[in-house]
Amino acid sequence: MSEAEILSVELTEAFIRLITKHTGLKIRERERESLIKKIFLRMKALKIFSPEIYYKVLASHTIYSYVEWQKFIAILTNTESYFFRDKEQFKLLRNHIIPEIIQRQYHSKTIRFCSAGCSTGEEPYSLAIILKELIPDLEEWNLMILGLDINKEALKKAKQGIYTAWSLRSLDIKTIQKYFIKFNNKYYLDEQIKRMVDFQYTNLVTDLFIHPYSDFRDIDLILCRNVFIYFESTVIAKIIDKFYDTLQPLGYLITGHTELCGQKLSKFQTKLFPESLVYIKK
Numbered sequence: 025m026s027e028a029e030i031l032s033v034e035l036t037e038a039f040i041r042l043i044t045k046h047t048g049l050k051i052r053e054r055e056r057e058s059l060i061k062k063i064f065l066r067m068k069a070l071k072i073f074s075p076e077i078y079y080k081v082l083a084s085h086t087i088y089s090y091v092e093w094q095k096f097i098a099i100l101t102n103t104e105s106y107f108f109r110d111k112e113q114f115k116l117l118r119n120h121i122i123p124e125i126i127q128r129q130y131h132s133k134t135i136r137f138c139s140a141g142c143s144t145g146e147e148p149y150s151l152a153i154i155l156k157e158l159i160p161d162l163e164e165w166n167l168m169i170l171g172l173d174i175n176k177e178a179l180k181k182a183k184q185g186i187y188t189a190w191s192l193r194s195l196d197i198k199t200i201q202k203y204f205i206k207f208n209n210k211y212y213l214d215e216q217i218k219r220m221v222d223f224q225y226t227n228l229v230t231d232l233f234i235h236p237y238s239d240f241r242d243i244d245l246i247l248c249r250n251v252f253i254y255f256e257s258t259v260i261a262k263i264i265d266k267f268y269d270t271l272q273p274l275g276y277l278i279t280g281h282t283e284l285c286g287q288k289l290s291k292f293q294t295k296l297f298p299e300s301l302v303y304i305k306k
């Protein structure tokens with residue numbers, strides 16, 4: 025019997041519902057086969073022989089389930105990222121949005137950015153590079169750049185700040201020489217840029233953002249790009265509400281192009297630049 029035959033349609037659908045509830049990820053029809061392979065891969069690693077039992081493990085609220093979700097998420101999520109991904113959006117950030125935020129925050133000298141779904145760190149580190157280049161007296165400022173992700177393995181790599189040439193593919197030679205040291209075909213990110221970013225394990229779907237111990241508040245800019253393309257639209261709506269609550273008035277939300285198509289965004293003011301549409305907390 026093939027794996028697809030062992031796993032009934034009903035149980036496959038139950039897995040899909042559980043995954044969406046837990047992570048927000050939408051499993052499309054064409055992705056079912058690959059999902060089934062991933063389920064069996066994890067069952068093999070755990071020496072579980074029945075998909076029903078694996079389902080029960082994931083659905084339970086135990087430490088065993090929590091640990092297994094980490095492993096499962098590591099193979100379910102797409103962590104593709106690179107420095108200054110979407111050059112046009114970064115041009116807009118560097119030339120308009122970030123200078124405006126710097127000017128607005130000049131008196132408090134406090135800036136709070138967030139990269140939600142930061143994967144291996146290229147996105148928040150790109151923001152750090154821009155801030156370093158735009159603020160001459162950086163040490164006088166109170167800066168927070170927070171990278172959030174559900175994938176602990178990606179966060180571990182992000183904290184290391186060691187990349188292959190593939191992650192640097194849209195950078196020019198000068199920037200590479202300025203911010204990286206090349207050693208044994210790996211690129212080590214400048215320590216000062218690394219220190220500018222904090223990483224935090226966060227599930228955008230299930231975690232509450234606003235609580236007394238959270239740094240995720242009064243944010244000037246949230247980047248959440250290439251995350252919602254994988255999500256169910258009802259889940260996106262809930263996360264957008266949470267983003268809204270964590271933004272400063274006039275704070276920016278930027279997603280990947282068209283990622284918020286069909287969402288109700290009346291709370292936000294939208295502004296269309298030639299490079300991108302952006303959302304501003306009214």
Ligand SMILES: C[S@@+](CC[C@H](N)C(=O)[O-])C[C@H]1O[C@@H](n2cnc3c(N)ncnc32)[C@H](O)[C@@H]1O
Pocket residue numbers: 046047048049101102103104105106109140141142143144147172173174175178226227228229248249250251
């Ligand atoms: C394709 S990467 C995008 C990385 C970066 N934002 C970029 O555009 O280059 C998507 C990331 O979203 C993360 N992700 C998926 N579901 C998530 C969730 N529920 N909470 C937090 N992060 C999530 C994945 O782990 C992955 O690292």
